[in-house]
Amino acid sequence: MALxxxxxxxxxxxxxxxxxxxxxxxxLPRLWLAFELYFRAEVDxxxxxxxxxxxxxxxxxxxxxxxxxxxxxxxxNTYFTVEGRPLIGLAHRxxxxxxxxxxxxxxxxxxxxxxxxxxxxxxxxxxxxxYPGGDVEALRPTRxxxxxxxxxxxxxxxxxxxAGVKIVPVVATGGQETVLVLNDGRATAKALGFDRFLxxxxxxxxxxxxxxxxxxxxxxxxxPAKIRMQxxxxxxxxxxxxxxxxxxxxxxxxxxxMQVALSALAARTILPVLG
Amino acid sequence: MATTATESxxxxxxxDVVAKVATDPGVLLPLVAGLGRFxxxxxxxxxxxxxxxxxxxxxxxxxxxxxxxSAAPTLTWQSVRGTRHSMLVEVTEHPDGATVTMAMTVxxxxxxxxxxxxxxxxxxxxxxxxxxxEQLRHHLEFGSPR
Numbered sequence: 254m255a256l257x258x259x260x261x262x263x264x265x266x267x268x269x270x271x272x273x274x275x276x277x278x279x280x281l282p283r284l285w286l287a288f289e290l291y292f293r294a295e296v297d298x299x300x301x302x303x304x305x306x307x308x309x310x311x312x313x314x315x316x317x318x319x320x321x322x323x324x325x326x327x328x329x330n331t332y333f334t335v336e337g338r339p340l341i342g343l344a345h346r347x348x349x350x351x352x353x354x355x356x357x358x359x360x361x362x363x364x365x366x367x368x369x370x371x372x373x374x375x376x377x378x379x380x381x382x383x384y385p386g387g388d389v390e391a392l393r394p395t396r397x398x399x400x401x402x403x404x405x406x407x408x409x410x411x412x413x414x415x416a417g418v419k420i421v422p423v424v425a426t427g428g429q430e431t432v433l434v435l436n437d438g439r440a441t442a443k444a445l446g447f448d449r450f451l452x453x454x455x456x457x458x459x460x461x462x463x464x465x466x467x468x469x470x471x472x473x474x475x476x477p478a479k480i481r482m483q484x485x486x487x488x489x490x491x492x493x494x495x496x497x498x499x500x501x502x503x504x505x506x507x508x509x510x511m512q513v514a515l516s517a518l519a520a521r522t523i524l525p526v527l528g
Numbered sequence: 529m530a531t532t533a534t535e536s537x538x539x540x541x542x543x544d545v546v547a548k549v550a551t552d553p554g555v556l557l558p559l560v561a562g563l564g565r566f567x568x569x570x571x572x573x574x575x576x577x578x579x580x581x582x583x584x585x586x587x588x589x590x591x592x593x594x595x596x597x598s599a600a601p602t603l604t605w606q607s608v609r610g611t612r613h614s615m616l617v618e619v620t621e622h623p624d625g626a627t628v629t630m631a632m633t634v635x636x637x638x639x640x641x642x643x644x645x646x647x648x649x650x651x652x653x654x655x656x657x658x659x660x661x662e663q664l665r666h667h668l669e670f671g672s673p674r
Contacts, residue, residue, distance in 0.1 A: 399658070506670055513659075513666045520659040523585065523652060 264356055267349065268370075269377050271359040274335040277326075280361070281335075284327040291477050292320060292427065293528055296328040298484030306338070306375050307421045307487060308413045310507070312401050312515060313384035313391040314428025316459060316470035317347075321428040324480055325382065326361060341374045342382040343367075346452065368408075375416045382423075385409045392455040392470050394437055398429035399519040401512045404454070407500045410490060410507065414498060419487035420507060424515040430526045431475030433460040441468065479528025481518050485510065531646040533654035534631040537661035538622050541668045546626035547601035547619040549668055553577055556603065556617065557596075559667065560630075560660035569593065578608070583656055590634075590649075611636075628664060630657045 265271045288294040314321050322342060329340045343366035349355045350365070364370055371381045384390065390402040401424075413420045438457030447453040453469075460466055461473035488510065494503055522528060539546045549555050557566045557579055569578040577598075582591035592610015596603065601619040612635040620627050632653045636646045 399655070509666050509670060513662045516655070516659040516662040520652075520655045522655060524648060525651075 265359040267359055267364050269339055269341060269374055269379050271364070272339050272341065272362040273360040274339075276360045277330055277335045277362070281327060281330060284323060285331070288320075288324050288327060288480070292324070292475075292480045293477075294324050294328075294480045294482070296324065296482040296484070299328070299332045301484055301486045302333075302380075302421055303419065303487060304338075305418070306378055306416075307380050307419050308371070308375070308409065308416070309340075309380060309382040309421050309423050309484075310409055310511075311382065311384050311423040312425060312511065313386050313388075314398070314425060314431075315475060316392055316432040316434065316461065317472045318431065318475050319391060319428070320431055320475055320480060321425045321482065322382075322384075324425070324482060325423060328482065329380075339379040340382060341379045343371055343384075345388065371412050372416055375412075375418055383409050383412075388453055388470075389439065389455045392434055392438060392457050392459070393429065394457065395429060395434050398525075399426060399515055401508050401515060403504070403508055405504075407504050410498070410500055410503050414490045414494075414503075417491060419489045421487045422485040422507065422511045422514070423482065424485065424511050424518055425480060425482040426515065426518045426522060427478040427480035427528065430478035432470070432473055434458075434470075435460065438469070476526055478526045479522075481521060481528075483514055483518050485514050529643060529646060530633050530635040531650045532631055532633040533650045533657055534629065535654055535657040535661055536627050536629040537658075537665050538624055538627050539665045539668050540625040543601070543619060543621050543626040546628060546668060550617055550619050550628050550664060551598045551600040551603040553579060553596045553598055553603065553605075555667075556660075556664065557581055559663040560656070564589065564591065579605075582610075583653075585652055590652075628661060630661060632657060 340362055342363045344358055344363040346365055348358055349363060371383060374381050385403040385406045389404045393402045435458040438455040441456040442448050442454050445456060447456055456469045458466060458468055459470050464471055464473055488507060490498055490503055564583040567580040569580060571577050577596045578593060579596055580593050582589040590611045593608050594605040595608050596605040603617040604615065606614045614633045616631045618629045634646065634649050634653060636642050636649060
């Protein structure tokens with residue numbers, strides 16, 4: 254008996270080849286209006302980015318709606334143009350495996366996060382955007398909204414070092430003011446087994462529109478918080494730490510550098526949400 | 529009326545090393561006021577110093593001339609001109625090194641609106657203190673502020 258082949262729900266390839274510059278060009282004006290009018294977004298520092306493949310490392314915010322990711326994609330694709338060096342973001346499988354949304358994300362330059370994907374993309378000459386803190390950071394408690402929470406994850410350091418590319422840190426404030434996160438949900442995720450079965454490491458109590466009080470984070474209507482984003486000068490791990498880095502030292506240095514910049518950016522806030 | 533913002537950071541360096549830097553106005557004030565402006569005015573006969581220090585907050589400049597008294601492991605300053613405020617910087621022991629605590633007290637005029645302004649000012653001052661403390665920590669742990 255022949256097996257029935259179920260057609261893939263995804264029609265857009267998962268990789269640099271799936272990125273569609275014309276699609277991005279069509280979407281940019283809508284994104285620009287949304288971020289300019291709704292989030293009053295400011296992005297600075299792209300002049301620090303060298304003309305070579307780099308690993309952008311950002312702090313992740315905003316629960317499942319991750320407005321900072323979309324803002325960075327918007328700003329990058331307008332600063333360097335859609336025809337410039339492609340920017341590929343690594344996304345959680347919850348995004349890339351979702352029918353329709355996954356295809357749209359791939360056309361915008363997102364690929365499913367995996368151990369070797371970022372390296373493959375860097376080797377193809379693209380820039381890569383990663384959020385080491387992942388869902389743990391995007392769902393960190395509101396009280397920690399201006400803290401870097403990478404949860405001890407150092408894979409991004411090894412990736413940049415092995416690939417011989419510089420790390421370009423990107424920090425942003427405001428994203429975590431678009432949703433209210435009441436607690437740290439790591440213990441809940443572990444108790445429910447979400448960390449093993451879904452690779453979801455955090456299930457906190459959140460308060461968002463339209464869900465109200467909810468365990469975990471579903472895509473929500475973000476509050477119109479002012480978002481500020483700063484691209485920092487590159488960090489060359491090879492130059493700073495040589496061929497055999499102490500990964501703990503490197504981790505401390507990168508996260509400390511980002512924390513300094515994030516706190517300085519946060520100091521520009523007059524009132525949370527309003528900006 | 530007055531309101532106080534207090535923030536702390538742990539620095540993974542020995543207490544004496546941290547205290548020496550954190551209570552040196554020549555190092556600390558540029559770090560704390562890194563988001564504004566600062567200027568050394570002069571040293572007084574009793575060894576204390578005067579500085580102009582302003583934080584740029586939106587459309588206004590909060591600060592003025594301050595009288596700085598440094599006696600490790602503490603440093604204090606009191607405004608003598610401009611926004612009425614005072615600051616206490618204190619370095620204490622911590623199992624991982626030292627804790628630096630900053631407390632800024634701001635006095636604003638007015639009743640209801642004055643109290644509202646003070647409440648907002650406390651949040652702003654707190655975020656500036658955190659930014660200054662993080663710069664100080666990074667400076668001590670990694671050698672240079674970014």
